[in-house]
Amino acid sequence: MNIAVIGTGYVGLVTGVCLAEIGHQVTCIDVDDKKISSLKSGTSPIYEDGLEDLLIKNIEKDTVRFTTDYSYGLKDKAVIYIGVGTPQAEDGSADLTYINDVCHSIARNLQRDAIIVTKSTVPVGTNEHIKNKIMENIDYNVSIEIVSNPEFLRQGSAVYDTFHGDRIVIGSENDYALNVIENVNKPFGIPIVKTDLRSAEMIKYAANAFLATKISFINEIANLCDKLDANVENVAKGIGMDKRIGNSFLNAGIGYGGSCFPKDTNALVSIGKNVDYEMSILQSVVEVNNRQKKVIIDKMYKRFGSLSDISVALLGLSFKPNTDDMREAPSIPLSKVLLEKGANIRAYDPVAANNAKKILPDNVFYADNIAEAINKADCAVILTDWEDIKNYPLMKFKEQLNQPIIFDGRNCFDPQEVRKAGIEYYSIGRP
Ligand SMILES: NC(=O)c1ccc[n+]([C@@H]2O[C@H](COP(=O)([O-])OP(=O)(O)OC[C@H]3O[C@@H](n4cnc5c(N)ncnc54)[C@H](O)[C@@H]3O)[C@@H](O)[C@H]2O)c1
Numbered sequence: 271m272n273i274a275v276i277g278t279g280y281v282g283l284v285t286g287v288c289l290a291e292i293g294h295q296v297t298c299i300d301v302d303d304k305k306i307s308s309l310k311s312g313t314s315p316i317y318e319d320g321l322e323d324l325l326i327k328n329i330e331k332d333t334v335r336f337t338t339d340y341s342y343g344l345k346d347k348a349v350i351y352i353g354v355g356t357p358q359a360e361d362g363s364a365d366l367t368y369i370n371d372v373c374h375s376i377a378r379n380l381q382r383d384a385i386i387v388t389k390s391t392v393p394v395g396t397n398e399h400i401k402n403k404i405m406e407n408i409d410y411n412v413s414i415e416i417v418s419n420p421e422f423l424r425q426g427s428a429v430y431d432t433f434h435g436d437r438i439v440i441g442s443e444n445d446y447a448l449n450v451i452e453n454v455n456k457p458f459g460i461p462i463v464k465t466d467l468r469s470a471e472m473i474k475y476a477a478n479a480f481l482a483t484k485i486s487f488i489n490e491i492a493n494l495c496d497k498l499d500a501n502v503e504n505v506a507k508g509i510g511m512d513k514r515i516g517n518s519f520l521n522a523g524i525g526y527g528g529s530c531f532p533k534d535t536n537a538l539v540s541i542g543k544n545v546d547y548e549m550s551i552l553q554s555v556v557e558v559n560n561r562q563k564k565v566i567i568d569k570m571y572k573r574f575g576s577l578s579d580i581s582v583a584l585l586g587l588s589f590k591p592n593t594d595d596m597r598e599a600p601s602i603p604l605s606k607v608l609l610e611k612g613a614n615i616r617a618y619d620p621v622a623a624n625n626a627k628k629i630l631p632d633n634v635f636y637a638d639n640i641a642e643a644i645n646k647a648d649c650a651v652i653l654t655d656w657e658d659i660k661n662y663p664l665m666k667f668k669e670q671l672n673q674p675i676i677f678d679g680r681n682c683f684d685p686q687e688v689r690k691a692g693i694e695y696y697s698i699g700r701p
């Protein structure tokens with residue numbers, strides 16, 4: 271099928287390349303010139319395992335193309351995916367500016383009947399708004415149908431998730447459109463849930479809100495474990511074996527970050543407010559997560575008394591491992607507080623350092639490797655559970671740190687082993 275994908279970020283690019291891989295003819299459209307020229311030359315602007323290989327393979331087969339030109343991109347396309355960003359507005363709601371821009375561009379350039387498929391995460395009712403917005407700006411006689419197809423991929427394993435997801439959700443009020451999009455997705459071999467438009471939109475927010483709730487819940491239990499000398503890992507194992515609870519998303523730490531959970535939880539609270547409904551649980555989830563980012567600082571204060579002139583090796587800057595994405599990464603507020611309190615920062619990240627340089631304060635020193643970061647630092651603070659950080663030999667931490675102290679915001683090590691290696695160790699919710 272001839273498909274256009276609008277937006278070549280984490281979602282749009284992965285969607286476009288994977289749809290090409292399963293046999294569709296895809297043209298990806300973006301307004302960012304730089305991204306499009308990089309993509310045309312087979313270079314992925316984002317770090318995602320396996321993505322660049324699939325990109326090059328499909329460019330060579332001419333099954334995926336890239337353009338900034340909407341009229342070329344939409345030409346002869348029966349299906350048009352929207353994957354542009356829906357960031358958080360100042361009041362916490364989802365900002366639909368990019369979606370509205372896309373509606374205008376589609377209306378100006380659409381030349382045939384088409385099915386519009388929204389991958390972007392959008393508040394309930396937005397797909398109806400998209401349809402109206404396109405139709406009210408369109409000049410000639412074409413008809414469109416709308417399908418909501420929320421995306422559930424995780425950054426860092428986006429390609430894997432696209433081929434091995436638990437379900438594909440498609441919602442529409444039009445059976446013909448639902449069937450077309452079901453067929454487009456069939457080659458992925460993933461169970462397809464067909465539903466109505468508004469429920470599909472709600473499924474996305476409810477899924478992210480539920481996962482964020484699990485994280486904030488286990489973080490509260492971890493904080494309590496800290497006060498009562500219980501071990502949150504043992505607790506998570508004990509409760510997770512109950513199939514009704516499940517053992518995933520129960521890793522305690524310094525809280526969730528990223529491009530989705532923070533903004534989507536706030537957006538759902540805002541969606542509730544708009545219809546006079548207070549999302550009490552979710553408000554607490556957000557509050558607990560904001561508080562959780564300070565837990566490591568509290569532990570550092572308790573240990574050092576003052577952070578003035580302390581040299582801190584900050585290990586891991588991205589919001590999670592296997593991505594270069596810095597959006598809502600806990601390293602952002604943490605580095606600000608550390609510098610405000612007079613500490614020096616020696617930062618290391620295997621992939622996200624270049625992106626971090628654009629966001630973190632100027633006076634952060636960036637090390638090329640872990641050894642350089644911890645060399646002569648007064649403590650190491652682990653913020654992202656990258657494999658190379660988890661596998662760094664404890665003896666080297668002991669030898670290379672000025673003072674052998676680790677504050678572990680991701681519970682990467684076994685406390686007993688670390689202490690056996692002669693290192694003072696503070697983690698989250700574990701004695
Ligand atoms: N990142 C994720 O893991 C993820 C997962 C599931 C769902 N989502 C949702 O998917 C959507 C996209 O997220 P993302 O992380 O891929 O965003 P992103 O910021 O990485 O990418 C958005 C892209 O859209 C482009 N764009 C903006 N305006 C445009 C326009 N008018 N025409 C064409 N292109 C335009 C931008 O240049 C950018 O390349 C959001 O709604 C997000 O909530 C994201």
Ligand SMILES: O=c1ccn([C@@H]2O[C@H](COP(=O)(O)OP(=O)(O)O[C@H]3O[C@H](CO)[C@@H](O)[C@H](O)[C@H]3O)[C@@H](O)[C@H]2O)c(=O)[nH]1
Pocket residue numbers: 391421422423424425426478481485518519520521522523524525526527528529530531589590
């Ligand atoms: O037990 C856990 C699991 C995750 N996290 C943190 O939670 C955040 C999000 O992690 P993850 O869900 O793995 O990454 P994302 O790429 O943000 O993916 C989420 O957000 C996407 C965007 O909506 C959805 O598509 C995915 O299904 C959903 O998992 C990260 O900061 C993790 O460190 C924890 O603290 N503890």
